[in-house]
Amino acid sequence: MTLIDLANPTRFLSLTAKVLPWLAGATAVLLIVGLYQSAMAPDDYQQGATVKIMFIHVPNAWLAMFVWGIMSVAALGTLVWRHPLADVAAKAAAPIGAAFTFLALVTGSLWGRPMWGTYWEWDARLTSVLILFLMYLGLMALWRAVEDPSRAARAAAILTLVGAINLPIIKFSVDWWNTLHQPASVMRMGGSSLDRAFLVPLLVMAIAFSLLFITLHLAAMRNEILRRRIRTLQMMQAGRPTV
Amino acid sequence: MTALTALIRRDLHVALRVGGGALIGVLFFLTVVVLMPFAVGPDLALLKRLGPAILWLGALLASLLTLDRLFTADHDDGSLDLIVMSRTPLELACAAKALAHWLAAGVPLIVATPVLGLLLNLDGAATLAVALTLLAGTPALTLTGMIGAALAVTMHRGGLLLAVLVLPLSIPVLIFGVAASNAAISGADAFGAPFSILCALSLASLVIGPVAAAASLRHGLD
Numbered sequence: 001m002t003l004i005d006l007a008n009p010t011r012f013l014s015l016t017a018k019v020l021p022w023l024a025g026a027t028a029v030l031l032i033v034g035l036y037q038s039a040m041a042p043d044d045y046q047q048g049a050t051v052k053i054m055f056i057h058v059p060n061a062w063l064a065m066f067v068w069g070i071m072s073v074a075a076l077g078t079l080v081w082r083h084p085l086a087d088v089a090a091k092a093a094a095p096i097g098a099a100f101t102f103l104a105l106v107t108g109s110l111w112g113r114p115m116w117g118t119y120w121e122w123d124a125r126l127t128s129v130l131i132l133f134l135m136y137l138g139l140m141a142l143w144r145a146v147e148d149p150s151r152a153a154r155a156a157a158i159l160t161l162v163g164a165i166n167l168p169i170i171k172f173s174v175d176w177w178n179t180l181h182q183p184a185s186v187m188r189m190g191g192s193s194l195d196r197a198f199l200v201p202l203l204v205m206a207i208a209f210s211l212l213f214i215t216l217h218l219a220a221m222r223n224e225i226l227r228r229r230i231r232t233l234q235m236m237q238a239g240r241p242t243v
Numbered sequence: 244m245t246a247l248t249a250l251i252r253r254d255l256h257v258a259l260r261v262g263g264g265a266l267i268g269v270l271f272f273l274t275v276v277v278l279m280p281f282a283v284g285p286d287l288a289l290l291k292r293l294g295p296a297i298l299w300l301g302a303l304l305a306s307l308l309t310l311d312r313l314f315t316a317d318h319d320d321g322s323l324d325l326i327v328m329s330r331t332p333l334e335l336a337c338a339a340k341a342l343a344h345w346l347a348a349g350v351p352l353i354v355a356t357p358v359l360g361l362l363l364n365l366d367g368a369a370t371l372a373v374a375l376t377l378l379a380g381t382p383a384l385t386l387t388g389m390i391g392a393a394l395a396v397t398m399h400r401g402g403l404l405l406a407v408l409v410l411p412l413s414i415p416v417l418i419f420g421v422a423a424s425n426a427a428i429s430g431a432d433a434f435g436a437p438f439s440i441l442c443a444l445s446l447a448s449l450v451i452g453p454v455a456a457a458a459s460l461r462h463g464l465d
Contacts, residue, residue: 170411
């Protein structure tokens, strides 16, 4: 089973139909376990119960960037390998990535209100995530600007790759500009600075959210394939000479 | 080489003669700067502090306004198809078009900066610093904007889509442009670091811009 075998949409549909219930089930189980562990995690000595927002916030922020990475790979698939499902994957991922980015911003600002005393601060991390959100929206606008999906796909692929080059630049430029957000604490040199009581639920939640993304993404790809089939059928119907 | 020179000369002629509208950008720049005192109040001390930011924002919006013309007119009269089909590499043709566009629409903005600096109560050294950073930064704006212009022309609808695509990409240029200007004016921070990064951004977009624009023209036009 390679990526090329999945190029046939019918085979993709039948495979995902088998896989999706299991993925959805695993996601639900992990989310329940993760949320239970998060709720049972001790309060932080400084932050109190608000530390639990982190269990939602951090996986969302990770996925916000991860989804752009997935879309960049899909963009390469569209432009270089001409994989037939690459543009379906890219198109389906954009709204999901935008949603994760939005949730990361909202949960972050809900945490910021009691901790920093403000919902919004023009801090480097916050600003670069906000720009990431704007770029997701711009990409979605580009997808919606053209009727023909394959032409929209190539334009969106180029914008995705330009964004992939630009996002690190934006990140470093705003880092330099203004900063307040804490630096990375889970993955860093010399091991995590988090206590196990916080680290375990966080990792469970991260896996749960990643599975949630894969589930939603595969489901959205199925919908997109079906939508394109309906579009083709409608166009064939419209092109048929009337009696 | 002769083809590229001819392309630059032609684009300059088209932009500067009647109906070209390259100088509309300068007029827009002037209008934006004149609008600012109405919004923030005619407080000269405040305007002096905001001056570099206002000038940079005005230049950014003015260059965005004229970007639409980079490919649209050529697409409408069919010469863009000739450029795409010609034996000259499309990447070089895009770079030549960007150079012509920058000469016609970007340089006038820099030339206008001293006059506008006067309106914002900036002294000579500050105005010079802003003009210098604009000189280093506007090529990056044109070259990254060209990607958006190429995408928009293949979509047959420029305007708002172009702005939505291009503005997020221009944030680093804005940050370092204003940072370098302010560093030169206040003298508190080093001028060299942000200015070098600004030049680096221009050079990097000189590589990325033409390649991405050419790719999107090649894939997008039918």
